[in-house]
Amino acid sequence: MNIEIRNLMKKYKDNTALNNITFTLSEPKIYGLLGRNGAGKTTFMEILSGQILADSGQITIDGENPFDNQKLTESICLIKEGNNFKRDLKVKHILKIYSFFYPTWDQVLADKLIKIYSLNRHLKIKTLSKGMESALGIVVGLASKAPITIFDEPYIGLDAAARKKFYEILLEEYEAEKRTIIFSTHLIDEVSLLFEEVLILQEGELILKEEAEVLRDNTCAVTGSVDEVESFIRDKKVFEKKQLAGMMTAYVYGNMAEADAHGLNAEGVPIQELMIYLTEEKKTCGSMSKEK
Template sequence: MNGIQINDVTKTFGDTLALNQVSLTFEPHKIHGLLGRNGAGKSTLLNIITNRLFADNGTVTIDGLSGTENDHAQGMIYLMSEKNLYPESMTCNEAFKWTKQFFKDFDLDYALNLARQFKLDPKKKIQSLSTGYNSIFKIITALSVNTPYVLFDEPVLGLDANHREMFYRLLIEKYSNNPFTAIISTHLIEEIANLLEYVIIIKNGEILVNESCEALLSKGYSVTGTINQVDTFVKDKEVIGEDVLGGLKTATVIGSINKSTLPDGIEIANLDLQKLFIKLTNEE
């Protein structure tokens, strides 16, 4: 498996440059986080990969096959998109049955089991579902489809905390039992930070960061202690975020640390991905 390769992809909508010569590879059997602010170009990229939009320039290959207008290549990929592309008069049950016919590895029993767990009535029409249950319906389909590549565009839109927790748990379970390539585009970075193996940050249609989560998070650290202690410690360091709670302060710092020089009373933790994201995407 070669993964999904994006070479020099550019896409414009009128005068707006949505993607600017984007090149990257989504490695197989990894969980990728596609992060970016609103309008950064995340959904456009996912839509180009899945042949819903055409790139103005550049190519997309899926396991070495062109992804454009290629039924075979597109049969290896499933996009759970923010926009609902299912006929509104269709019931969830019908949608599952049709998906089974389009994707031979779709696990209908698993889908119905998930529907029970999420308390989704499969007899309901898709158009009658609330925003949250619409997301749940699409999550169930995406988790049951068993294609080598599954793309999630804002999967937890409208979900309550319990259902979000359930989705993350099911995703990990599914991935552990049968590894596949997942690409998750979301704004809830804090919640998925622990799931991600690779992080791609996209800003104004260009790739800002494309590296493993581990390598990215090793670029900095968080320190916690009393306000005075933390202020003294970070005085000559690059701080990208600070939180104060009561007498305690947490600062997020970019750079490496020599643990032997750490003063007493200061605790050190991993870099906060969300803070790093905010710092990177706020920079002009």
């Protein structure tokens, strides 16, 4: 499904949640939607899933607005970090409701996941631990098989082993049947290898949109003498520079092989570190935010 975002704006009183963002998600991929708290990620996901309206601009999916559009909302599943389900319903009721709502629902997968996460179908949502409620959200998100599946911090309360199992199953299901998966998380190091494309929001603006492989291959930390590093980075995008005792380390958008050829020590920059550098202040990265 082709997702087009054009000049999207959303404000809450004096706070601008989304500030004139424009981009396209045109392929089934696993997208990492990253940014600090308050960057606008949840607002964007709620607009995309048809839960709220933008103030201006437009968001379309295959040319249609998702708001109040049942045909489209049957193709979108948003699982947030909490309050996804009515508290007085039982687990079995939640599964039944969602199986009716999503034409693509996979009951075999749902049953498999219920067993993996040891969920009791007869318990009410309000009696579940935070981890068990998160596990139920994961079950629904994966079993929905929705062409656009959105996970917004979906695993609050799950231990490391349970999160790892989620990542494994998500990748297995995605490889078996491609869909657009948008993943927003602060545990970036845990899941960054899943990402095929990365988007970073900062204060409501899109400051980076790039294929994850390109970021991995073309962002690096280079270290050498101040003169050597300054010469190497002269025509490059620099995220951060640190200097000590005549030596400098610079975090740049550049190729490690090129840095090696200049006699500099070069190491890859994890996506989590890149996100931190880009969002420490209001920085512009126009050369890195581009349409595909």
